[in-house]
Amino acid sequence: MPGGWGTGRGQGRRRRVMSFLQPCLLFMLKSGEAHGYSLLNGLDEFGFDLERLDPSLVYRALRDMEDSGWVVSNWGEESQGPQRRVYKILPEGDEHLVQWVADLRRTRDEIDRLLCAYENQSQSITQ
Amino acid sequence: MPGGWGTGRGQGRRRRVMSFLQPCLLFMLKSGEAHGYSLLNGLDEFGFDLERLDPSLVYRALRDMEDSGWVVSNWGEESQGPQRRVYKILPEGDEHLVQWVADLRRTRDEIDRLLCAYENQSQSITQ
DNA sequence: GCGGTCTATTGACAATATGTCTATAGTGTT
DNA sequence: AACACTATAGACATATTGTCAATAGACCGC
Numbered sequence: 083m084p085g086g087w088g089t090g091r092g093q094g095r096r097r098r099v100m101s102f103l104q105p106c107l108l109f110m111l112k113s114g115e116a117h118g119y120s121l122l123n124g125l126d127e128f129g130f131d132l133e134r135l136d137p138s139l140v141y142r143a144l145r146d147m148e149d150s151g152w153v154v155s156n157w158g159e160e161s162q163g164p165q166r167r168v169y170k171i172l173p174e175g176d177e178h179l180v181q182w183v184a185d186l187r188r189t190r191d192e193i194d195r196l197l198c199a200y201e202n203q204s205q206s207i208t209q
Numbered sequence: 210m211p212g213g214w215g216t217g218r219g220q221g222r223r224r225r226v227m228s229f230l231q232p233c234l235l236f237m238l239k240s241g242e243a244h245g246y247s248l249l250n251g252l253d254e255f256g257f258d259l260e261r262l263d264p265s266l267v268y269r270a271l272r273d274m275e276d277s278g279w280v281v282s283n284w285g286e287e288s289q290g291p292q293r294r295v296y297k298i299l300p301e302g303d304e305h306l307v308q309w310v311a312d313l314r315r316t317r318d319e320i321d322r323l324l325c326a327y328e329n330q331s332q333s334i335t336q
Numbered sequence: 337g338c339g340g341t342c343t344a345t346t347g348a349c350a351a352t353a354t355g356t357c358t359a360t361a362g363t364g365t366t
Numbered sequence: 367a368a369c370a371c372t373a374t375a376g377a378c379a380t381a382t383t384g385t386c387a388a389t390a391g392a393c394c395g396c
Contacts, residue, residue, distance in 0.1 A: 095355095096312055096315065096316070097226055097227045097228055097229075097309075097312055097313075097316065098226065098227070098316050098319065099224055099225065099226055099227075099316065099320065100224045100225070100226075100227055100352095100353070100354095100382090100383095101224055101353075101354095102224075102319070105323060106323060109323060109326060109327055109330075112330060113330070117373080118373070118374070119371095119372060119373055119374085122373095127322070127326075128319055128322055128323055129315065129318070129319035129322070136354095136355070136356070136357090137372095137373080137374075137375095138355090138356080138357085138374085138375065138376080139354075139355075141373090141374060141375060142354095142375080142376090145375080162362090162363085163362060163363065163372075163373085164361060164362045164363080164372065164373050164374080165361095165362090165373080165374090166372090166373060166374085167373085167374075179327075183324060183327055185223055185224055186320050186323065186324060187324065188223065188256065189223070189224065189225050189226065189320060190317055190320045190321065190324070191256070192225065192229070192255055192256035193226065193313050193316060193317045193320075194317065195254070195255055195256070196232060196233060196236060196255055196313065197310060197313060197314065197317070199236060199254075200236055200306075200310055203236075203239060203240070222384095227353090227354095227381090227382070227383090228382075228383095244344080245344070245345070246342095246343060246344055246345085249344095263383095263384070263385070263386090264343095264344080264345075264346095265345085265346070265347085265384090265385080265386085266383070266384075268344090268345060268346065269346080269347090269383095272346085289391090289392085290343080290344085290391060290392060291343065291344050291345080291390060291391045291392080292344080292345090292390095292391090293343090293344060293345085294344085294345075337396100338395105338396085339394100339395090339396085340393100340394085340395085340396105341392100341393085341394085341395105342391100342392085342393080342394100343390100343391080343392080343393100344389100344390085344391085345388100345389085345390090346387100346388080346389090347386105347387090347388085348385100348386085348387085348388100349384100349385085349386080349387100350383100350384080350385075350386095351382100351383080351384070351385090352381100352382080352383070352384085353380100353381080353382070353383085354379100354380080354381070354382090355378100355379080355380070355381085356377100356378085356379075356380090357376105357377085357378080357379095358375100358376085358377080358378100359374100359375085359376085359377100360373100360374085360375090361372100361373080361374090362371100362372080362373085363370100363371080363372075364369100364370085364371080364372100365368100365369085365370080365371100366367100366368085366369080366370100
């Protein structure tokens with residue numbers, strides 16, 4: 083832990099929930115099957131900076147989720163352009179997303195607690 | 210990324226913000242100097258399960274923050290009982306906490322966006 | 337007096353997670 | 367022909383977290 087901002091990798095890099103890519107990708111796949119690059123592009127909807135997001139991160143996450151049995155993929159049948167893998171969520175992936183949702187609610191509450199305590203302390207000091 | 214819950218380390222382990230210990234410890238030190246073990250005990254206030262939280266994690270985080278110049282510590286002057294290090298936040302630590310607060314607000318908003326999208330999709334499906 | 341638990345701290349090693357880079361390849365534009 | 371975008375994936379490095387062992391004082395129960 084070099085120390086968050088200003089040192090080491092990704093200066094100014096934001097700290098998000100660990101493995102946050104996972105529930106985002108699972109959720110997008112709930113809306114329908116998609117291929118990797120379009121999922122990548124959809125991540126800006128959840129706060130990812132697409133200019134800084136290396137595509138290999140997304141593809142590795144997709145592969146890992148497939149290894150875990152939450153999604154499945156098959157090569158599309160394009161006749162034109164590069165071949166694309168089409169990903170689809172499985173029932174196990176749906177269940178996993180339910181767990182993620184419960185866990186993210188708790189994580190949000192924990193962040194809220196710290197932020198509220200911080201803001202309350204700032205107010206009491208200035209009064 | 211074996212896949213969150215059910216496999217690998219920490220079965221059922223929750224996924225929180227990376228390095229979340231850091232702002233929690235910094236905030237507690239804003240309230241006044243404290244020694245390591247009391248900071249450890251105060252972490253239940255922010256969602257940490259004290260029964261599962263290894264003290265070495267907290268002490269390492271404190272050391273890392275001291276290395277980064279955000280806190281300072283000195284050996285207390287107890288005549289009885291084991292010696293204790295007393296930690297104190299520095300102005301740089303205060304500034305770093307301000308950055309953490311801004312970042313945590315964004316992280317909370319990102320979680321909110323995913324949770325709202327998820328709940329909206331669940332409702333549209335059942336209607 | 338001894339064993340166990342709690343308090344108090346720290347380092348070493350292992351495991352997990354993320355970041356970066358390289359590579360291949362098709363299409364479209366300049 | 368070069369560049370950018372699309373599309374995918376592996377290797378290597380770095381960052382972060384988890385676990386274990388170690389030391390030691392105080393207190394409590396037996």
